[in-house]
Structures are given as structure tokens and as C-alpha cells.
Amino acid sequence: MATLSLKAVTKAFGPTKVIHGIDLDIAHGEFIVFVGPSGCGKSTLLRMIAGLEDVSTGDVEIDGAVVNAIPAAERGLAMVFQSYALYPHMSVKQNLSFGLENLGTPKAEIARRVDEAARMLRIEPLLARKPGQLSGGQRQRVAIGRAVVREPKIFLFDEPLSNLDAELRVQMRIEIGNLHQRLGNTMIYVTHDQVEAMTMADRIAVLRDGRLEQFGKPLDLYNRPANLFVAGFIGSPRMNFLSGKIAGVGANSVDVALDGGGTVSIPCAPEGAQPGEAVKFGIRPEHIGLTVNGAGDAALAVTLTEQLGGESYLHGALPSGETLSMRLAGQTRVARGDSIGLTLGEPGFRHLFHTDSGLAFAPLA
Ligand SMILES: Nc1ncnc2c1ncn2[C@@H]1O[C@H](COP(=O)(O)OP(=O)(O)OP(=O)(O)O)[C@@H](O)[C@H]1O
Numbered sequence: 237m238a239t240l241s242l243k244a245v246t247k248a249f250g251p252t253k254v255i256h257g258i259d260l261d262i263a264h265g266e267f268i269v270f271v272g273p274s275g276c277g278k279s280t281l282l283r284m285i286a287g288l289e290d291v292s293t294g295d296v297e298i299d300g301a302v303v304n305a306i307p308a309a310e311r312g313l314a315m316v317f318q319s320y321a322l323y324p325h326m327s328v329k330q331n332l333s334f335g336l337e338n339l340g341t342p343k344a345e346i347a348r349r350v351d352e353a354a355r356m357l358r359i360e361p362l363l364a365r366k367p368g369q370l371s372g373g374q375r376q377r378v379a380i381g382r383a384v385v386r387e388p389k390i391f392l393f394d395e396p397l398s399n400l401d402a403e404l405r406v407q408m409r410i411e412i413g414n415l416h417q418r419l420g421n422t423m424i425y426v427t428h429d430q431v432e433a434m435t436m437a438d439r440i441a442v443l444r445d446g447r448l449e450q451f452g453k454p455l456d457l458y459n460r461p462a463n464l465f466v467a468g469f470i471g472s473p474r475m476n477f478l479s480g481k482i483a484g485v486g487a488n489s490v491d492v493a494l495d496g497g498g499t500v501s502i503p504c505a506p507e508g509a510q511p512g513e514a515v516k517f518g519i520r521p522e523h524i525g526l527t528v529n530g531a532g533d534a535a536l537a538v539t540l541t542e543q544l545g546g547e548s549y550l551h552g553a554l555p556s557g558e559t560l561s562m563r564l565a566g567q568t569r570v571a572r573g574d575s576i577g578l579t580l581g582e583p584g585f586r587h588l589f590h591t592d593s594g595l596a597f598a599p600l601a
């Protein structure tokens with residue numbers, strides 16, 4: 237078993253506070269992704285879990301026991317870094333076995349674990365080579381292998397794929413997913429790439445400026461973002477936000493008069509809705525419809541079309557000057573300079589946020 241809890245964890249480097257009190261409970265066997273923009277504190281948080289960085293206040297607990305004072309080597313964790321950090325003068329086999337030799341693991345046991353990891357990661361033919369004679373993806377597998385042989389309770393990954401090209405990243409993503417399936421260990425994976433987060437995680441922790449913005453299953457974050465930040469961060473192209481004012485409050489909905497003209501009704505729990513309050517209406521690119529006759533909820537002056545073959549993106553401006561992106565399945569004849577009519581989503585796909593706090597109006601259950 238390996239559960240992990242963070243209890244009101246903070247971190248300050250001298251006078252600079254970078255983690256502002258994070259609570260998080262991770263169950264045994266979960267694949268957790270920490271995601272957020274550069275500098276939000278992902279690596280710092282991971283390093284505090286690993287024991288490579290002290291916590292300033294709060295507790296890190298593994299299997300219910302506080303480990304704040306336990307040195308990194310005794311926490312039963314293994315970390316894979318973006319830089320791989322392989323020993324250049326040692327062979328792949330030596331890189332894999334070195335840590336275990338230092339721990340005094342018996343030779344036969346080391347051989348068994350190295351063989352097993354090499355087979356699992358398909359690096360058996362490379363065992364005699366030095367890291368300099370490997371491709372980036374092969375080096376990455378060796379770095380993962382070095383963590384695997386330690387048979388840790390929890391794996392920690394810090395942006396392990398960011399040095400790889402797009403194709404290899406997709407492949408390694410699948411391999412790490414398979415590894416998780418096979419080993420069933422708890423894994424924590426740091427990335428700034430929301431696609432990696434969506435595809436790999438059981439649950440995602442979205443961080444910003446040292447705070448936890450939301451923690452949940454990928455599609456829950458996508459379908460029910462708790463605030464403007466998560467709504468804008470998860471999903472690509474990002475959710476569109478249009479400014480408006482509350483025009484009417486129903487029992488299970490709020491009507492919003494958009495600053496750019498027109499009114500939309502958003503199904504949601506209307507608690508706290510004040511007529512006249514400034515709000516942001518949110519709608520994802522794939523939920524906007526193209527009307528046949530140019531009618532609809534809004535008119536868009538198209539400034540850019542991107543044709544990817546299987547899908548197309550249209551970007552443009554509304555009469556208010558606000559920009560909007562929409563996604564169409566397949567290919568389109570719409571071109572730059574065209575004016576098109578839009579429908580702003582089925583009601584169930586509409587989101588509403590308080591402009592001041594950024595918090596979402598709660599969706600209906
Ligand atoms: N040793 C340090 N001394 C002072 N500030 C630090 C130190 N290490 C990190 N920081 C600051 O803490 C904040 C969080 O850094 P961290 O490396 O955790 O971010 P990150 O989310 O991993 O970013 P990236 O995606 O760029 O790797 C940053 O503002 C960084 O400048």
C-alpha cells in the first residue's frame with residue numbers, strides 16, 4: 237500500500253512564499269498528474285514529497301505517517317527527472333544497478349530486477365551501451381528503469397517527456413500508462429501539458445501560483461471547471477469567455493445579457509446571482525454551432541481558418557470586438573473574411589462564472 241497526503245503544506249524560499257497551503261489525498265494505485273503553468277510550484281511540491289526539499293509548514297504523510305523528517309532515500313519513493321540524470325561513464329546496466337549496489341542489495345536480486353526492468357522497458361539490447369550512445373527516448377526508458385528497479389512505493393515523474401519529439405512523447409505516454417497498469421503503484425506525474433494530464437491521469441491537480449485550483453477526474457475538470465482558470469487551462473483551443481451582465485435569475489438558470497449583444501440562458505444553481513452583476517459566459521469551441529442562414533445567437537467575422545483535415549478551427553471577432561474560436565468536425569469552406577452565424581451551444585454545454593472571484597456558478601446536479 238502507498239497512500240499519500242499533503243496537509244496544509246507550504247514552502248517559502250527565504251522571504252518568498254511559493255506554496256501557499258496545499259491539501260491533497262492520494263489513494264493507493266492512483267495515477268495523479270500535477271499540471272499548471274511554468275513557475276506555479278509543481279516541481280517544488282514534488283520535491284517536497286520526495287524529500288529533496290523541506291516543507292516550511294504542514295505535513296507530508298505516506299501511508300498515514302508523517303515523513304517530514306525522513307530523508308529522501310528512506311521514503312520508499314523513486315523520482316524520474318526531465319534531465320534523465322544518467323551517469324555518462326557507466327553502461328546502461330551499471331546505471332540500472334548502481335543504486336541497488338549502494339544499498340547493499342544482494343547480487344542475484346540486482347540481476348533479477350535489472351533483467352525484469354530491461355525486459356519491461358525493451359532496453360535489453362542496450363544494456364552494454366553508454367547513455368551517449370542512446371536516443372532521447374531510449375535514455376528516458378533507462379531513467380524510468382532506474383526508478384523501476386528500486387521497486388518504490390510511489391513513482392514521481394517531473395516532466396519526463398518534455399525533451400522528446402511529439403511522436404515519441406505519445407509513445408512514451410502509452411508506455412508509462414502500461415507500466416502503471418502492470419505495477420499498480422501510486423504515481424505522481426508533473427507536466428505543464430494539459431493533453432498529457434487529460435490522457436494519463438486518474439485525477440488531475442491543477443496548480444496556479446502555489447495554490448490548488450481544482451483536483452478531480454479529467455472529464456470532471458473539463459465538464460465542470462470550478463473557476464475561470466481551470467476552464468481556460470483544460471482544453472485546447474481554450475474555452476471562449478464572453479463578458480455580460482445578469483439579466484434574469486430563474487429557479488435553475490441565469491439569463492445573461494452579453495455585452496456584445498444577445499441574451500443566453502445558462503442552466504445552473506443561481507445562488508448568489510445578482511441582477512446587473514458582471515459575469516463571464518463560457519463556451520467551448522466544439523460546442524459552438526454554425527448556422528446555415530447566418531442567423532443564430534451571434535455573428536462572427538472570420539479572421540483565420542485552420543484546416544487540420546479531420547477537423548477545422550475558425551477564429552474571428554464578434555461585433556463587440558471580443559474574439560471567439562470554434563471547432564468544426566471535418567473540413568470547411570468558410571474562409572477568412574466571411575461572416576457567419578453562430579449558435580452559442582446547447583444549454584447543457586454553457587458555463588457561467590462570477591467576473592470578480594472567477595468562481596463558477598455550480599452546474600445542476
Ligand atoms: N531554490 C529556490 N529559491 C527561490 N525560489 C525558488 C527556488 N526554487 C524554485 N523557486 C521559485 O518557486 C516557484 C515555483 O517553482 P517550481 O520549479 O516549483 O515551478 P514549476 O511549476 O515546476 O515550473 P516549470 O513548469 O517551469 O518547471 C517559482 O517562482 C520559482 O522561481
Ligand SMILES: [Mg+2]
Pocket residue numbers: 278279280
Ligand atoms: Mg518544474
